[in-house]
Amino acid sequence: MVDITAVNTKAYYSQIAKLADIIWREHYIPIVGKSQVDYMLDKFQSAIAIEEQVTNGFEYFLITYEEVAVGYISIKKEAASLFLSKIYVLSSYRGKKIGKMVMMFVEEKAKSYQLKSIRLTVNINNINAIKAYEKLGFINTGALIADIGNGFVMDDYQMVKTV
Numbered sequence: 001m002v003d004i005t006a007v008n009t010k011a012y013y014s015q016i017a018k019l020a021d022i023i024w025r026e027h028y029i030p031i032v033g034k035s036q037v038d039y040m041l042d043k044f045q046s047a048i049a050i051e052e053q054v055t056n057g058f059e060y061f062l063i064t065y066e067e068v069a070v071g072y073i074s075i076k077k078e079a080a081s082l083f084l085s086k087i088y089v090l091s092s093y094r095g096k097k098i099g100k101m102v103m104m105f106v107e108e109k110a111k112s113y114q115l116k117s118i119r120l121t122v123n124i125n126n127i128n129a130i131k132a133y134e135k136l137g138f139i140n141t142g143a144l145i146a147d148i149g150n151g152f153v154m155d156d157y158q159m160v161k162t163v
């Protein structure tokens, strides 16, 4: 049983930050290296950074599976699309269709905002996530490189799904 809970308190932001710390270190250090992951966690996924993003229109949701907190998502309403900024599931819970259930929730959110597409960005070397997104109906629309400061760049593809 998957539950998706809107997150809007400091205690929840800390819980998301802890999940991010576990998932990002395990998943991204082999892809972009430890110094970039340290930097990105501090800049984007500390409890304070999450709170600030919520103030700026990002919505965060905690994912629980059989009452265990297993991941989180973040979305933002844009003019033409719903931006799926984050979707992360703990490695031991992947492949159980949790991502698929969550994507149905995201699609419903897009429709409720009268938006016709969902867009996301994914690291070009994040092969498993790219495969999962393709299975979930997303199409690669090309490269997007973003300078995130301190000499680091995000080397991403943008992927889009029409809903």
Ligand SMILES: CC(C)(COP(=O)(O)OP(=O)(O)OC[C@H]1O[C@@H](n2cnc3c(N)ncnc32)[C@H](O)[C@@H]1OP(=O)(O)O)[C@@H](O)C(=O)NCCC(=O)NCCS
Residues within 6 Å of the ligand: 027, 087, 088, 089, 090, 093, 094, 095, 096, 097, 098, 099, 100, 101, 121, 122, 123, 126, 127, 128, 129, 131, 132, 133, 135, 136
């Ligand atoms: C990407 C992620 C959120 C997907 O969630 P998940 O719960 O593992 O995905 P699901 O089990 O719901 O699978 C969804 C679909 O993708 C497919 N899929 C998932 N992982 C796959 C892989 N490595 N290779 C091929 N297909 C894959 C599943 O088979 C399923 O398709 P189907 O229903 O047609 O069989 C999760 O794997 C994750 O957190 N990955 C690591 C962090 C990450 O990279 N996040 C994205 C950052 S942009």
